[in-house]
Amino acid sequence: EPEVTQTPSHQVTQMGQEVILRCVPISNHLYFYWYRQILGQKVEFLVSFYNNEISEKSEIFDDQFSVERPDGSNFTLKIRSTKLEDSAMYFCASSGLAGEGYEQYFGPGTRLTVT
């Protein structure tokens, strides 16, 4: 069964450093997403990406964040200058076309710890 993969599983970084989180979405999916979940809180939407551009973003997704699809398989989330409050689980998700359903499938996540 196809699945979303993410690397690394855990990233520890110092405040102010740049991090890049990587995802490989399900191969025939066209919509890609990043969500985050701070410990003990609900899953929150960050950004969606379609046809090589951002299609929607939340208030959380400020100028410190960027996304990229550098090749035909990877989808990345970059945080330019990490803050303590960026510590969270970051989940990548992907979904197919509208006619194939709205279901989004999630990767196992990257736990980001900012010290």
Added chain:
Amino acid sequence: RKEVEQDPGPFNVPEGATVAFNCTYSNSASQSFFWYRQDCRKEPKLLMSVYSSGNEDGRFTAQLNRASQYISLLIRDSKLSDSATYLCVVNSRAGTALIFGKGTTLSVSS
């Protein structure tokens, strides 16, 4: 007003019990509805989509009431492996943000 509200629980039930979770959503333009399951420190996993006519998948039954903006999940014959947090999720259209509730925690004991 919170967009998706759920009773946080926890619900502690014995094996074999029937348990029901409720959820309300505030955006009347929501088009798609889901229940996801999340184990501790793991990713949300799609349990089932929720259709207007209601739908069933084995021991799981989901209902939707668009007029009341209310979604439910019924689990029959609970198993130990059903212990998890159940997330109510809504979506306005394909390719857009999923809006999550905080989840309801279920603990099934033997």
